Amino acid sequence: MLLDFRPIVFVTGVLLSMIAIAMLVPTMVDLIVGNKDWQVFLLSSGFTMFTAGLMILTTRQESKSLNIRQAFVMTTMVWIILPAFSALPFLAADALNLSYTDAFFEAMSGLTTTGSTVVSGLESAPPGILMWRSILQWMGGVGIVVMAISILPMLQIGGMQLFRMEFSDRIEKALPRAAQIGTWIFAIYIGLSTICAYLFWLAGMTAFDAINHAMTTVATGGFSTHDASFGYFQSAKIEAISTIFMILGSLPFLLYLQLLRKDWKPFFEDTQVRWFFGILGTAIGLMTGYLMVQQGYSFLESLRHTSFNVVSIMTGTGFASTDYSLWGAFAMPLFFLIMFIGGCAGSTTCGIKIFRFQVLFETARTQMRSLLQPNGVFISYYNGKPIPEQVSTSVMAFFFMFAAIFALLAMALGLLGMDFITATSAAGTALANVGPGLGEMIGPSGNFSQLPDSAKWLLSLGMLLGRLEIFTVLILFTSHFWKD
Numbered sequence: 371m372l373l374d375f376r377p378i379v380f381v382t383g384v385l386l387s388m389i390a391i392a393m394l395v396p397t398m399v400d401l402i403v404g405n406k407d408w409q410v411f412l413l414s415s416g417f418t419m420f421t422a423g424l425m426i427l428t429t430r431q432e433s434k435s436l437n438i439r440q441a442f443v444m445t446t447m448v449w450i451i452l453p454a455f456s457a458l459p460f461l462a463a464d465a466l467n468l469s470y471t472d473a474f475f476e477a478m479s480g481l482t483t484t485g486s487t488v489v490s491g492l493e494s495a496p497p498g499i500l501m502w503r504s505i506l507q508w509m510g511g512v513g514i515v516v517m518a519i520s521i522l523p524m525l526q527i528g529g530m531q532l533f534r535m536e537f538s539d540r541i542e543k544a545l546p547r548a549a550q551i552g553t554w555i556f557a558i559y560i561g562l563s564t565i566c567a568y569l570f571w572l573a574g575m576t577a578f579d580a581i582n583h584a585m586t587t588v589a590t591g592g593f594s595t596h597d598a599s600f601g602y603f604q605s606a607k608i609e610a611i612s613t614i615f616m617i618l619g620s621l622p623f624l625l626y627l628q629l630l631r632k633d634w635k636p637f638f639e640d641t642q643v644r645w646f647f648g649i650l651g652t653a654i655g656l657m658t659g660y661l662m663v664q665q666g667y668s669f670l671e672s673l674r675h676t677s678f679n680v681v682s683i684m685t686g687t688g689f690a691s692t693d694y695s696l697w698g699a700f701a702m703p704l705f706f707l708i709m710f711i712g713g714c715a716g717s718t719t720c721g722i723k724i725f726r727f728q729v730l731f732e733t734a735r736t737q738m739r740s741l742l743q744p745n746g747v748f749i750s751y752y753n754g755k756p757i758p759e760q761v762s763t764s765v766m767a768f769f770f771m772f773a774a775i776f777a778l779l780a781m782a783l784g785l786l787g788m789d790f791i792t793a794t795s796a797a798g799t800a801l802a803n804v805g806p807g808l809g810e811m812i813g814p815s816g817n818f819s820q821l822p823d824s825a826k827w828l829l830s831l832g833m834l835l836g837r838l839e840i841f842t843v844l845i846l847f848t849s850h851f852w853k854d
Contacts, residue, residue, distance in 0.1 A: 373852070376429040377436055378444040382451055383425025389452055390419035392505050393459065400498035407463050407496045414458040421455070439851065445517070446843050449834055453477040456506055460489075465496050471823040478830045480506030482837040483514065483718060485592025485688035485805025486812075486829070488819040492597050497578065503593045504582040511589025511718040512559045514837065515623050516552055527839040528726065528768035551627070558626045563588045566615045573607045587612050590619045590718045592688030592805040599814070600678065600691045609678040609691050620646065620685045620713030641753050642714050646724045653680050653708050660700050684708040686720035688805020690814035702808055706795065709804045720803030720836060722772060729757055729765040771840050776801050779832050786825050796825070800832030 393415035400408035436444060453474060460466055460473035468476070472488045479486045480503055489495065489503075567584035571577055579595055586593045596602035600609055625637050637643065654676050661672040675692055682689040683705050694701055712721020732750040739748045750757040776797050783793035795807035796818075806814045811821075818826065835843050845851050 373439055373443065375443070376431055378440055378447060379425050380429040380431070381436075381444055382448050383422045383429070385448055386422035386425065386451060386455060387419060388509075389456055390415045390422055392509060393418065393502070395505060396459070396498035396502040399501050400496060403497055405496045405498060407459075407465065407498050410462040411459050411498055411502070414455075414462065417458065418455045442842060442845055442851070445838060446834075446846060449481070449838060453481050453830075456481060459499065459502055463496065463499055465494075466499065469823070471826050472819070475818065475826040475830050476503070477506060478833050479805075480591070480593065481510040481513075482803050482833045483507050483510045483589050483591040483686070483720065484800065484803040484833045484837075485586075485686075486799060486807075486833075487593065487805075487817050488826070490597060490817055490819060492595055500578075500582060500595045504585040504591075504595075507589045507591030507593050508563065508585035511591060511619070512556060514718055515555055515559065515716060527841050528764055551624075554627055554630075555623050558623060558630075559588065562615065562618060566611065569611045570608060573611055574605055575603065575608065583612070584615075587615045587687070587689075588619045588718065590616055590685045590687040590713070590720070592682070592686075594689065598690075600689050601693075606674050609674065612689065613678050613681050616681050616685050616687050616689075617650075619687075619718045622714045622716035624716050639753075641728060642725050645728055646714055649708075649711060649724070650681065650684060653684065653704065657701065657704060661697065664698055664700070679705075680708065683804060684711055684721075685713050686802060686804045688799075690806065693813070693815045695808060695810075695813045695815070706798065706808060709798055710802050712802065722769070722802070725752070726765050726768060728752060729762060730769060732757060733762045733766070768840065771844070772801065775832075775835060775840065779828060782828055783825055786822055786828075788821075788825070796821075796829060797832060800829040801836040803833060803836045 393411050397408050397411040397415065400406075400411065454477075456477035457470065457473035460468050460476050461470050466489060468488065475486075475488055478484070485507070487503075489499075492500065563584050566588055567580045570580035570583055575583065582593075582595050583600075585591075592599075594600065594602075600612060603609075621643060622640070625640065625643070628634075628636050654673075657676040657680055658669070658672045661667040661676060662669060665672075667675070675694075678689070678691045679694050681687075686709070694705065710721055711727070712723050713719030715723050715725050729750070729752060732752060736748045736750045740746065750762065779797035779801065780794045783796055784790070788796065789809070791809040792807065792811050795809060796812055799805060799807045799812075806812065806816075810816060812818055818829070821829075
């Protein structure tokens with residue numbers, strides 16, 4: 371039986387209509403300030419809504435759940451179609467003068483919450499464009515959480531089924547319907563964003579900056595309204611607020627549901643959360659000591675800059691309070707390493723995710739114990755429960771494919787003329803959805819505008835692969851997937 375694309379196109383049309391509605395927000399922003407780009411957003415919204423309407427009306431049918439093959443196709447299709455239409459305002463805005471390649475790169479970077487940008491002169495950019503960049507990351511952030519909770523566990527991608535097993539008993543008994551869980555997650559997401567914006571405003575940001583940075587902070591996205599990112603504000607208080615909310619965005623959102631139900635125990639007992647804070651604290655401690663000893667920073671100054679930038683890079687947010695590429699030889703390897711780690715599963719963060727490192731560690735430890743006692747029976751555990759063999763296999767396969775694609779992407783960028791640091795960090799930052807890379811060109815003080823178009827398309831593919839956990843996309847290129 372051939373694959374039925376009607377439900378796939380229908381769902382994509384519904385999500386595309388949400389993008390069209392979201393475009394009306396920057397339309398109003400530009401209209402209020404008297405910027406002519408409001409027409410660009412209105413026309414883009416109209417065209418997007420027209421296309422979405424056609425997709426919905428021509429494929430509407432009786433309610434029917436997606437099978438696993440349709441879910442794979444739909445997930446990838448959505449994350450290609452939405453950036454394609456989200457790029458229209460960037461393309462049509464006179465002030466930006468972007469090609470479609472640049473516009474698509476910016477939109478893909480936004481929706482995948484990567485944070486890499488080709489736009490410079492942000493201070494002089496139209497407010498509607500700045501708002502649109504932030505909205506894309508905010509929508510992408512909540513979309514990633516919902517996808518990690520409902521879709522990827524079903525597809526058994528990279529060990530994500532373990533995450534579903536962890537929470538199914540505790541959450542689904544209280545909120546048995548997926549729609550209820552999604553509604554609560556969205557409410558928590560809005561609540562965190564609102565509180566973050568209010569605190570930014572109290573700390574000295576303008577209302578416009580506070581709203582934009584709150585959206586991109588909670589989404590761990592990294593887009594800013596200023597070229598200097600958080601370095602523009604020169605405020606320890608603002609950096610501290612951002613650090614806290616980047617961390618909150620990096621924790622499993624289902625744990626917040628349990629907190630609301632006054633169940634605090636899982637939050638403190640979850641080994642994924644403990645590992646996250648352990649790795650984060652170690653990286654901050656090492657970098658703080660290094661800056662004090664080698665760079666002559668005071669303790670408070672070192673702790674301030676280290677905490678913000680280490681949290682930003684590890685969570686894949688990509689904000690910068692200073693040019694950390696000038697911190698010396700130790701800083702670059704450390705930042706390059708932690709950019710791959712990411713946060714917890716079921717959060718807005720990117721990267722490999724903490725739970726996969728836990729599964730890999732437990733599997734390796736069990737293997738070493740088996741070498742010492744060949745006749746013994748040893749079982750790997752995660753959060754006190756045995757790790758199913760298929761989860762261990764899936765996680766190890768994910769690590770292999772992540773490393774292989776990173777190497778291939780870096781080599782391809784090298785063939786396009788990039789130096790080693792630029793090519794490897796660009797590949798890493800795209801696949802891990804971090805944002806800025808390393809080096810003068812794409813580091814925290816630069817952007818991706820100088821790269822050739824072919825490199826931007828490759829990096830857009832890298833962002834897509836990284837955000838959809840690699841296998842979701844790659845499986846579509848296998849002949850077995852399309853067989854009846």
